[in-house]
Amino acid sequence: MTSVVASADRPAANAAPERTKIVQAKIAIEGVTKEFATEAGDTFLALTEVNCAVADREFVSLVGPSGCGKTTLLEIVAGLQAPTRGRVLMDGEEIEGPGPDHVVIFQQYALFPWRTVAANVEFPMEVAGVGRGERRERALEYLKMVGLDGFADHHIWQLSGGMQQRTALARGIACAPKVMLMDEPFSGADAITRELLQDLLAKLRRATRQTIIFVTHSVDEAIRLSDRILVMGTRPGRIVSTFDVTDDLRAHGDRVSELRDAIWSVLRDEIVPMAEDEGRT
């Protein structure tokens, strides 16, 4: 069993050993390797030997250059793709397909344009068989959480991009998943909307205490939101470094700068050889 060291209610890599206990990982990624067949008949190694244990209620970000396998890894955790080798466990059980307890929020938020805002949020509850009255009540509650009370009966096309992403967040919460998987959910938003969405996600996370795996291109976004940042490298895709982040660190600008520099120095090592590689071809 893959385990993580955690204190009573949240993971703390730096906690004193006598105050820690070993608990089962919420998500255990064990030796995940993914190969794709190429048109030339070879295999392309997209991910190699990825190992990671995510604790209950932990917020883990995956940061890395394009093509390092972030989406592939997230889709494997979501059960949307099968690994070539290795496995992913949730609460000790192997994930073998998609399910409502581990939902993905994509960059393209995939809302139903023919449904109203509330009906979009109600959708997962409808699928789960929640009755009409309760569904509506809960949808309104979730919409309030994302600041969209008053928009329940609007159509999706009447909303701005930021409001659509908030609707997608409310729908994600409505699934009440054990684990929320997010693939660059805010990358389509302008800078100001993006900051507001980040604040909203931090607030929602405090309210729902969900476990979150979050893919982003933005080092600052990862620092702002995460308990732990996994930096990935390319060719083949793999985890190259791990950084812990705490509220205490976030409160100190100099420590945030140091962390940002440390992450960028790892990323630069990954990106520069890739650029040289491309220069040769």
Ligand SMILES: Nc1ncnc2c1ncn2[C@@H]1O[C@H](COP(=O)(O)OP(=O)(O)O)[C@@H](O)[C@H]1O
């Ligand atoms: N279905 C697929 N078939 C072949 N190659 C793929 C497939 N999906 C992804 N890849 C390749 O695997 C690598 C990782 O892709 P992806 O997970 O989308 O990266 P990221 O999300 O980090 O940008 C890329 O080189 C991509 O071209």
Ligand SMILES: [Mg+2]
């Ligand atoms: Mg991607």
